[in-house]
Amino acid sequence: MTSAVITPELALPASFWTRERKTGAVLVALGLVASVWFTLASPSSPATFYLGTSTQSGANFEIDGKIGCLVFGLIALAAGAILLATGKHYGLLVSISLAAFVLSALIWQVSTVHGSVPLGSLSTITMEASLPLIFGALAGVMCERSGVVNVAIEGQLLTGAFFAALFGTIAGSYWAALGAAAIGGALISLILAWLAIRFLVDQVVIGIVLNTFALGLTGFFYEQVMRTDTEAYNNPGGLPHWTIPGLSKIPIVGPAIFSGTLLTYVALALVVVLTIALFRTRWGLRTRAVGEHPAAADTVGIKVLGLRYVNVLVAGLIAGFGGAYFSMVTATSFTKNITGGLGFIALAAMIFGRWNPVGAFLAAVFFGFAKALSSLLQALQSPIPSEFLAMLPYIATIFAVAGLVGRVRAPAADGKPYVKG
Amino acid sequence: MRTTRGMKLIALAASAGLAFGAAACSKPPAETPGTGQSAGTYKACMVTDTGGIDDRSFNASSWAGMEAAKAANSNIATSYTASTAMSDYDPNLANSVTKGCNYIQSVGGLMGDATKKVAGANPNTQFSIVDADNLGLKNVFPIQFETQQAAFLAGYLAAGFSKTGKVGTYGGLPIGPVTIFMDGFADGVAHFNKVKGKNVQVLGWDKATQKGLFTNDFVKQEAGKQQSDTLVAQGADVILPVAGGAGLGSAAAAKAGNYSIIWVDADGYETTPYKDVMLSTVIKNSKDGVKEALSKAAGQKGTLLTGGFLGTLANNGVSLAPYHDFDSKVDPALKSEIEALKADIISGKIKVTSAAQPK
Numbered sequence: 001m002t003s004a005v006i007t008p009e010l011a012l013p014a015s016f017w018t019r020e021r022k023t024g025a026v027l028v029a030l031g032l033v034a035s036v037w038f039t040l041a042s043p044s045s046p047a048t049f050y051l052g053t054s055t056q057s058g059a060n061f062e063i064d065g066k067i068g069c070l071v072f073g074l075i076a077l078a079a080g081a082i083l084l085a086t087g088k089h090y091g092l093l094v095s096i097s098l099a100a101f102v103l104s105a106l107i108w109q110v111s112t113v114h115g116s117v118p119l120g121s122l123s124t125i126t127m128e129a130s131l132p133l134i135f136g137a138l139a140g141v142m143c144e145r146s147g148v149v150n151v152a153i154e155g156q157l158l159t160g161a162f163f164a165a166l167f168g169t170i171a172g173s174y175w176a177a178l179g180a181a182a183i184g185g186a187l188i189s190l191i192l193a194w195l196a197i198r199f200l201v202d203q204v205v206i207g208i209v210l211n212t213f214a215l216g217l218t219g220f221f222y223e224q225v226m227r228t229d230t231e232a233y234n235n236p237g238g239l240p241h242w243t244i245p246g247l248s249k250i251p252i253v254g255p256a257i258f259s260g261t262l263l264t265y266v267a268l269a270l271v272v273v274l275t276i277a278l279f280r281t282r283w284g285l286r287t288r289a290v291g292e293h294p295a296a297a298d299t300v301g302i303k304v305l306g307l308r309y310v311n312v313l314v315a316g317l318i319a320g321f322g323g324a325y326f327s328m329v330t331a332t333s334f335t336k337n338i339t340g341g342l343g344f345i346a347l348a349a350m351i352f353g354r355w356n357p358v359g360a361f362l363a364a365v366f367f368g369f370a371k372a373l374s375s376l377l378q379a380l381q382s383p384i385p386s387e388f389l390a391m392l393p394y395i396a397t398i399f400a401v402a403g404l405v406g407r408v409r410a411p412a413a414d415g416k417p418y419v420k421g
Numbered sequence: 422m423r424t425t426r427g428m429k430l431i432a433l434a435a436s437a438g439l440a441f442g443a444a445a446c447s448k449p450p451a452e453t454p455g456t457g458q459s460a461g462t463y464k465a466c467m468v469t470d471t472g473g474i475d476d477r478s479f480n481a482s483s484w485a486g487m488e489a490a491k492a493a494n495s496n497i498a499t500s501y502t503a504s505t506a507m508s509d510y511d512p513n514l515a516n517s518v519t520k521g522c523n524y525i526q527s528v529g530g531l532m533g534d535a536t537k538k539v540a541g542a543n544p545n546t547q548f549s550i551v552d553a554d555n556l557g558l559k560n561v562f563p564i565q566f567e568t569q570q571a572a573f574l575a576g577y578l579a580a581g582f583s584k585t586g587k588v589g590t591y592g593g594l595p596i597g598p599v600t601i602f603m604d605g606f607a608d609g610v611a612h613f614n615k616v617k618g619k620n621v622q623v624l625g626w627d628k629a630t631q632k633g634l635f636t637n638d639f640v641k642q643e644a645g646k647q648q649s650d651t652l653v654a655q656g657a658d659v660i661l662p663v664a665g666g667a668g669l670g671s672a673a674a675a676k677a678g679n680y681s682i683i684w685v686d687a688d689g690y691e692t693t694p695y696k697d698v699m700l701s702t703v704i705k706n707s708k709d710g711v712k713e714a715l716s717k718a719a720g721q722k723g724t725l726l727t728g729g730f731l732g733t734l735a736n737n738g739v740s741l742a743p744y745h746d747f748d749s750k751v752d753p754a755l756k757s758e759i760e761a762l763k764a765d766i767i768s769g770k771i772k773v774t775s776a777a778q779p780k
Binding site for chain 2: 056116124129201210213227241326331332333335338375378390
């Protein structure tokens with residue numbers, strides 16, 4: 001057999017308008033908007049940025065509205081132009097350009113209302129808003145890397161939140177609450193794994209059904225048990241706040257990373273642990289093999305189904321644990337549907353993060369930042385309508401998932417049940 | 422085939438979830454035993470809005486009004502149906518008619534359209550709605566409040582109590598029954614500034630432009646906490662959350678965040694577990710309004726109610742709650758100024774207006 005040799009003349013000419021160049025053109029347009037429109041619209045009054053968590057005192061610096069808009073607008077423009085010209089360094093240039101664009105817009109808005117931005121508090125709110133998404137997205141990564149689609153993140157978070165409130169109150173200890181939360185998430189995972197692996201049912205369908213199931217069940221027990229005696233069944237108290245002395249004083253990011261509940265620290269640790277485990281350990285290699293090509297993994301002696309069961313269960317533990325956020329970090333009680341659909345945003349974060357723990361973490365933080373920004377601009381009475389600002393996190397997610405990531409590739413065997421052939 | 426059996430299990434799980442969900446909604450709460458349908462002959466049914474019966478806010482206090490009317494008149498039997506989505510309003514109201522309810526209570530201005538539709542189709546059934554006018558129908562009894570009057574007092578209190586010179590508020594949705602609190606609050610602060618020559622700032626609401634900070638939700642506590650965190654970072658140390666259950670997130674974090682809360686609708690000191698941060702509450706006495714409407718309706722069974730209930734400072738339909746734990750921390754001079762303001766509003770010497778007030 002002769003192998004087909006493609007001669008250079010016969011190969012399709014590489015189109016000039018690659019995905020990178022198209023993105024570059026869009027970024028140039030954004031940069032133009034920022035450096036022309038924002039600069040013209042912005043008054044020449046200062047926007048004040050505080051490094052700490054309060055706008056009442058502490059170190060701060062001022063940026064003149066017009067100058068700030070122009071400088072960051074030009075940075076956005078330049079990064080876009082380089083991408084357009086070279087088509088290289090896609091990720092880096094896109095990040096720089098978008099960050100500069102957002103900063104330009106922020107300076108425009110803040111200087112318009114003569115406001116001040118507490119950067120430390122902005123990062124703290126960002127971190128707190130990202131927490132459930134980090135746990136949810138990591139749970140998604142765990143499952144899908146081994147080939148099981150996890151649409152049930154929402155249900156796992158919700159069950160975790162419910163178990164934390166119920167058993168935390170009964171046992172009177174937050175350690176019990178956190179343990180129960182993890183187990184709650186794992187219970188949903190168990191059903192997911194059993195139906196997906198044993199009965200080969202479509203995994204997306206199972207996920208949706210499990211979300212309904214969790215919503216109905218927690219809602220029922222909330223009405224029938226918790227509501228009858230709130231003190232005895234729905235009063236878990238908040239998780240204690242731990243601050244690391246010294247480190248928490250680091251400007252801007254210190255209070256976000258080194259001051260928080262146990263969940264903050266566990267989330268950060270999990271990102272690191274999971275990254276190492278997935279890409280540097282035997283378990284990780286096997287997990288990825290099972291997710292990409294289960295038949296090949298099987299022939300070299302990896303127990304495909306067993307590994308999938310374990311991974312899906314651990315994913316449930318992670319998501320369930322994160323569910324405690326809803327009933328013990330931002331609140332001290334459970335209410336019906338307390339997760340309010342954030343599990344689906346976590347799913348989007350996992351895709352935006354390209355099925356990678358670090359990517360998922362960054363995507364979650366991105367969403368959290370959009371939320372914190374929306375809240376800040378509303379509070380500063382920005383001229384942008386508040387309805388639009390409220391949409392900001394979701395619009396950002398849509399753009400991120402649909403536009404920026406381009407063609408992301410899921411693990412090859414994701415969602416496909418494995419039957420020994 | 423294994424897949425088929427799997428699908429059966431899936432169908433089972435889905436219907437079980439839905440069944441539990443439905444069961445949770447339609448059952449009366451367990452703490453009101455003896456709500457048997459046989460106990461009374463006048464069936465009064467309430468349909469909650471999406472906040473749910475235990476929002477510690479206006480659904481809860483409307484339900485308390487229903488229970489109070491029942492306690493006073495043994496002929497009345499009460500029950501409620503919880504709505505979990507806006508799309509539930511219409512069917513829940515229609516079901517209440519089918520169940521043979523004599524009196525149907527809608528809670529919240531958001532239920533106006535559904536109530537108008539169902540009440541219009543059943544002109545002989547007595548309807549009543551909290552926070553809306555009579556919708557142009559003879560069989561709808563409106564229960565409304567001059568909430569801005571009490572919120573004005575709260576604004577004055579917050580401005581006088583604030584150490585940082587900044588107070589904050591946020592709402593659930595930019596709708597009349599919410600913004601009326603924020604309007605009154607902002608005016609109260611402005612009045613304080615005028616009288617005292619101070620410059621206390623209101624964050625999160627601008628009465629002139631009707632723009633401000635919203636959670637776009639009445640349930641999510643994390644959304645509430647986020648908004649108050651943002652306000653506190655801007656320097657606010659008294660927060661008025663007008664977002665139903667979502668405001669609980671702010672109340673839960675208030676102690677650690679070193680700020681105090683002015684609750685809305687029902688006295689937060691009694692209805693929430695966060696007693697130690699409740700400076701006061703802008704009480705909207707839905708309880709009395711509903712009780713009055715239901716008692717009258719049950720007393721004249723067969724004839725439709727006329728007029729409506731308008732809660733004001735004068736008839737205690739709206740009020741500022743006691744300071745409870747904060748009693749010793751609020752300056753006595755400030756307290757007496759607020760008493761004087763209250764008298765001035767009742768006498769009409771001070772007029773408090775809001776774009777959202779009952780017409």
